Amino acid sequence: MCGIAGVLNLDKSLYINRFKKMSDVIKHRGPDDEGFYFYNEDQEIFAFGNDTLAEIKEELGYSIDNIVDSNYNLALAHRRLSIIDTSSKGHQPMCSSNIVITYNGEIYNYIEIREELKREGYYFKTEGDTEVLINAYLHWGEECVKQFNGMWSFAIWDKAKKLLFCSRDRLGEKPFYYYKDNEKIVFGSEIKQLFEYGLEPRVNEKTLFTFLFYGIHDHSDETFFENVFTLQGGYNMIIQLEENTSTLSINKYKYWDLDNRINNITTSFERSAESIGNQLEKSISLRLRSDVEVGSCLSGGLDSSSVVSIATNQLKKQGYNVSNFNTFTACYDDSKEVDERYYSDMIVKESGCSNFKVKPSEKKLKEDFEKLVWHQEEPFGSLSIFAGWCVMERVKTNNVKVLLDGQGGDETLLGYERFYAYHLKTMLSKFEFKRFAKEFALSSKNSRLTLKDLFGYFIYFNNKNIRKKRLTYKTSKFLNSNFSAQYKTQNIVDDMLEFKSIEEVQKNELARAIGHLLRYEDRNSMAHSIEARVPFLDHTFVETAASIPNKYKLKDGWTKAVLRKYMEDKMPKEVTYRKNKLGFSVPQKKWLDELNDYFKETLLDNPRSTKYFNIDYVREIFDKKTNHDFRFKFIVVETWMRVFDVKG
Structure with a gap:
């Protein structure tokens, strides 16, 4: 698990000092090692930085501080968090057979792929997965990604073809951001790296409106920043460096997608449950592979409890x-309605693992919010992100570098409880009235919904117009009227407001809606130099889950029935068989009420966001301590x- 950076120019106009800052600003993603690579048609240089391992510095003998501007078409950088093969042999950027790579992630099935490649005649100098990735590219080309079970974002420079091959894992667990114009592309693991290279941070107003009005974000290749894009999950990108051209070829x-995998098998409920279980077992087994200590989050919910068990x-x-297997649970002494330790303690007792209680507080929220x-x-969208932040901080204190998590099970x-609506609609569309009545009653009985x-x-x-009218009513006082009027009629995400079938819903969840959760997970974990692994998003598990009939996933009113x-x-x-799903909840209203005056005095004195909010109404809800959801959206x-x- 690491951080990457790169710049590819048509001309030789690299800014070395800016590029070095792109690496420096993500030191948290890879504190264990650092490396650089520079290329033009006349030469290439592998260089070290301040945080490069001593033995690598001796081997390279060339510091980035000795490199001057405007000599190179390509620069690659790497920050390393050592997880598999922690020796210096895993240093990146790594080179083999005219291939240079900077890579963030883990290929969990690297052992099996390495053995297959050995049989094909490939030789390996290291024990890690980076060299496996290089040789897989040499053997299969761009199709190599279809062999991988893992999470990744990487850039491979193919010197012979003069192309940069970039890829992101199927679901988008590992980030890849970029800026491009006709002459260059600048990319990295985090957006702030692009600003270090000179891009000016500007609001993408369409994305901001989508967040403030619909509550939807991270659903496309656009970000909250203008001209900053993300390579979406399941995508490859090829950038060709062609001589005597004025535009980069991208x-x-x-x-990869789920189009041909949703509900395409016929089976029984029992066999479906066994199939799901077997795939989850395999997924967890692969994600326990590590040369450093592995632990797990444990919320007390079904998903994380299943992972730990x-x-x-x-x-x-x-x-x-297993008493050395550390688990971590967020708890709240003064907010029992969101405290889950009753359930997590059951799992700890049953499994025999160790457990550490983490207690997020409004005091710490005040201290850490800008850093978060x-x-x-x-x-x-909510302060549940802060609970994850506090958990990751404690994980780091315990010297655990790899953490399993239950993200993706829903x-x-x-x-999610909203799936009941689409499930019931599907039954009505098929005229299954008797089953509809039964499932309607049981869905209330076996959930917290009345x-x-x-x-x-x-x-x-199930009604786009009603949903949009309600959103318009709710936000009419909150948003600046000119800002809202500009974007409200553009139907930006209307295709996500109403679906014809539950199959459409599930595809949307995995292709678009899950993006924000994976962003939260990646940033919280990597801020504390921790690799988070999510077994429920193993692509074979996802494909198996998608192929199982929905009547077995939502059955007798139970979500996730299989x-x-x-x-x-x-x-x-x-x-x-818990019914009171909390979803990593926090006492948000209580915290915001207690910090109300602090945020009011800090943020409502000459606010920058007046173009987007009705500031008079914002002052009113702070004065009256009402509508904590809107207060938080303004605060963030x-x-x-x-x-x-x-x-702006």
């Missing part, structure tokens, strides 16, 4: 003392604009 294409069971079979915004880089197995709540969900999520079935004899049933956007000096 080809971006999708190499399966992981500890596998470790026991390997003879590992700086690391997240873009606005976020998207793959239809775990029948009235469930009916409201059904109407709200997972509950598989886990019912593997962990306490009180956890397996205003803080974001200040932290990054964003221009």
Whole structure:
């Protein structure tokens, strides 16, 4: 797990000092080692930086401080967090057979791929996955990504073809941001790197409106910053360096999606549960591969509890003392309604793992909020992100470098309560009235929703016009009227407001909606130099889950029914069949009320965001301590604009 950076120019106009800053600003992503590569048609240089390992410095003998501007078409940088093969042999950028790579991520099945490539005659000098990736590219070309089970973002410089091959993993776990114009492309693991190279931070107003009005973000290749794009999950990008041309040739294409995998098998509920369980077992087994200590988040919910239960069971079979397997739980002494330790303690007792209680507080929120915004880089929807931040901080204190997490279970197995609305709609569209009545009643019985709540969900999520009218009413006083009028009629994400089938919903969740959750996970973990691994987003697990009929994922009113079935004899049933899904909740209203005066005095004195908010109304809700959701949205956007000096 690492951080990457790169610049490719048609002409020799590299700014070396700026490029060095692109590496410096993400030291948190890779504190263990640092490396640089520079290329033009006459020469190439591998250079070291201040944080490069001593033995590598001796080997390279060339410091980046000795390189002058305007001599190179290409620059690559790498920051290393050592997880697999922690020796200096894993130093990057790595070169082999006219191929140079800078790579962030983990190829979990690198052992199996390496053995296959050995049989094909390839030789390996290292024990890690980076060299496996290089040789896989040499053997399969761009198709190599289809061999990988893992998470990644990388850039491969093919000197013979003079092209840069960039790729991001199927679901988009590892980030890849870029800026491009006719003459150059600048890319990195984090957006702030692009600003270090000279890009001015400006608001992407369309994206900001989508967040403030619809509550939707990270759903496309656009970001909150103008002219900053993300290479989306499941995409490759080829940049060709062609001589005597005035424009960079860029080809971006999708190499993976779920189109042909959704509900394409016929099976029983029991066999579906076994299939899901077997794939989750395999996924967790692969993600336990590490040369450093592995731990896990544990919220007490179904997903993280399943991960911990399966992981500890596998470790026991390997003879590992699971009391050394550390888990981490966010707790709240004064807010029992969002405290989940009752359930997490059951899993700890049953599995025998160690558990550390983390207690986020409003005091720490005040201390860390600007730092959190700086690391997240873009606005976020709630303070649940802060709970994750505090957990990751404690994980680092315990010297755990790899952490399993339950992220992705809701998207793959239809775990959100809003899925009931689409599930019921599908039954009505098929005239399954008897089944509709049964599932309607059981959905209320086996969740925290009342029948009235469930009916409201059904109407709200299945009618685009009603949904948009309600959003218009809710935000009419909150948003600046000119700003709102400019974008409200553009139908920016209307295709995400109403779906014809639950199959469409699931595809959207995995292709677009999950993006913000993966951003939160990556930034919180990497801010503390921790690699987060999410077993529920193993692509084979995702494909298996998508192929299972939805009536087995939502069954008898239970969300994620196949997972509950598989886990019912593997962990306490009180956890397996929980109805009060919390979703990593925090006492947001309580915290914001207690910090109300602080944020009011800090942010409402000459705010930068007046173009986007009705500031008079914002002052009113701060004065009256009402509408904590809107108060938070103002707080996060205003803080974001200040932290990054964003221009409107």
